[in-house]
Amino acid sequence: MKIIELKETITASNDRDAAVLRAELKEKGTLLVNLMASPGAGKTTLLERTIRDLKDEMNIAVMEADVDSDVDAVRIEKIGAKAVQAHTDGMCHMDAGMTRRALEGLGDEPFDLVVLENVGNLICPAEFDTGAGKCVMLLSVPEGDDKPLKYPLMFSVSDVLIITKTDVAPYFDFDFDACIARAKKLNPNITIFKVSAKTGEGFEEWEAWLKSAVKNWKN
Amino acid sequence: MKIIELKETITASNDRDAAVLRAELKEKGTLLVNLMASPGAGKTTLLERTIRDLKDEMNIAVMEADVDSDVDAVRIEKIGAKAVQAHTDGMCHMDAGMTRRALEGLGDEPFDLVVLENVGNLICPAEFDTGAGKCVMLLSVPEGDDKPLKYPLMFSVSDVLIITKTDVAPYFDFDFDACIARAKKLNPNITIFKVSAKTGEGFEEWEAWLKSAVKNWKN
Numbered sequence: 001m002k003i004i005e006l007k008e009t010i011t012a013s014n015d016r017d018a019a020v021l022r023a024e025l026k027e028k029g030t031l032l033v034n035l036m037a038s039p040g041a042g043k044t045t046l047l048e049r050t051i052r053d054l055k056d057e058m059n060i061a062v063m064e065a066d067v068d069s070d071v072d073a074v075r076i077e078k079i080g081a082k083a084v085q086a087h088t089d090g091m092c093h094m095d096a097g098m099t100r101r102a103l104e105g106l107g108d109e110p111f112d113l114v115v116l117e118n119v120g121n122l123i124c125p126a127e128f129d130t131g132a133g134k135c136v137m138l139l140s141v142p143e144g145d146d147k148p149l150k151y152p153l154m155f156s157v158s159d160v161l162i163i164t165k166t167d168v169a170p171y172f173d174f175d176f177d178a179c180i181a182r183a184k185k186l187n188p189n190i191t192i193f194k195v196s197a198k199t200g201e202g203f204e205e206w207e208a209w210l211k212s213a214v215k216n217w218k219n
Numbered sequence: 220m221k222i223i224e225l226k227e228t229i230t231a232s233n234d235r236d237a238a239v240l241r242a243e244l245k246e247k248g249t250l251l252v253n254l255m256a257s258p259g260a261g262k263t264t265l266l267e268r269t270i271r272d273l274k275d276e277m278n279i280a281v282m283e284a285d286v287d288s289d290v291d292a293v294r295i296e297k298i299g300a301k302a303v304q305a306h307t308d309g310m311c312h313m314d315a316g317m318t319r320r321a322l323e324g325l326g327d328e329p330f331d332l333v334v335l336e337n338v339g340n341l342i343c344p345a346e347f348d349t350g351a352g353k354c355v356m357l358l359s360v361p362e363g364d365d366k367p368l369k370y371p372l373m374f375s376v377s378d379v380l381i382i383t384k385t386d387v388a389p390y391f392d393f394d395f396d397a398c399i400a401r402a403k404k405l406n407p408n409i410t411i412f413k414v415s416a417k418t419g420e421g422f423e424e425w426e427a428w429l430k431s432a433v434k435n436w437k438n
Contacts, residue, residue, distance in 0.1 A: 038259065039257045039369065040362025067342060067372070069365070071369070120341065123309075123311040123338065140361060142259060142362075143258055146290050147259060149290055150290070150339065151258060151287075152287050153286070167390075171387050172387075
């Protein structure tokens with residue numbers, strides 16, 4: 001498994017770099033999904049189950065971005081998807097130039113879907129367009145339903161909000177209706193799923209959305 | 220309750236600004252604790268219980284730092300401690316200059332303990348000395364025991380690690396021994412507590428440490 005050491009690229013041109021990268025990926029028919037969340041919200045666990053369910057239908061790769069370690073890329077490789085581990089040189093987010101370098105690490109194989117698992121952080125990754133076709137964020141039940149109030153930008157820039165770890169909802173005071181209303185107030189177009197990787201709740205709906213997004217990206 | 224709108228200060232002199240602020244607070248006998256964690260790790264909930272238990276023994280104030288909202292400062296005021304809400308103008312951390320401005324918002328009253336509840340983020344706050352006498356980080360059980368591998372700097376700069384939400388440990392695969400070994404490998408001097416704000420587990424030990432730290436700061 002490849003580990004790629006990155007440096008932040010010049011941010012002045014980030015929006016342009018991101019638009020160029022997105023256009024190139026569209027041309028290739030590769031949907032890049034930028035997956036964002038707090039540390040420990042369940043990004044890798046969601047990917048493990050999603051890849052297991054979809055890998056016979058599409059060619060999937062994952063770019064794991066972390067300040068350090070390669071534990072997530074090792075987990076993804078174990079379930080049979082191609083993965084690279086990107087180290088961000090201490091940076092708290094990925095930008096378009098870093099994403100391009102990580103994509104190069106995946107080689108020339110054509111992928112239908114590449115997921116960038118961004119650094120665990122509810123703030124900074126929301127500020128940088130990576131060139132992704134879709135932005136998907138996770139919020140886990142243990143984090144609490146007030147997070148849209150405190151981290152509004154992340155909810156505003158995401159196409160999809162997946163509320164994870166619903167199996168432990170009985171042990172936490174998480175008001176789903178309040179959370180969803182807060183997210184929709186920031187972003188009326190956001191699509192919301194509730195999932196549990198333990199029980200499988202909600203995966204059918206999330207994966208149907210993802211398959212449709214991959215298909216639409218190719219048209 | 221006061222809301223203070225902040226801008227990032229010049230970081231080149233941040234270490235010096237932090238040292239000056241720390242010396243001033245030492246002179247006044249005020250211990251500033253920089254409380255750091257991911258979003259939703261339980262910082263405000265820990266503070267609520269700690270303040271309830273200790274407010275008759277010492278004069279405590281809290282500075283809540285968030286990108287937006289005032290929900291945390293409202294919670295702290297409800298239990299009878301002085302609180303200010305600092306808005307970071309989108310910034311993902313507090314620096315020494317921002318901390319000084321937030322402290323000014325607390326007024327001239329002498330405090331034994333001021334807690335800065337930093338922005339929810341396991342990366343950026345670890346990079347900026349705020350002038351605090353002690354750095355305390357939380358890691359919640361639902362986040363997972365691998366976090367020291369992925370966010371090493373936060374564990375390296377903290378004097379204390381509090382593992383929170385231990386009451387839900389039966390519902391998560393969290394290896395306490397592995398987590399503690401990983402944290403100690405990064406920072407052999409780190410003091411570790413395991414707490415549950417729901418059951419009260421571990422609060423006696425944490426509060427004994429805090430009382431001792433406040434007392435030592437005055438000597």
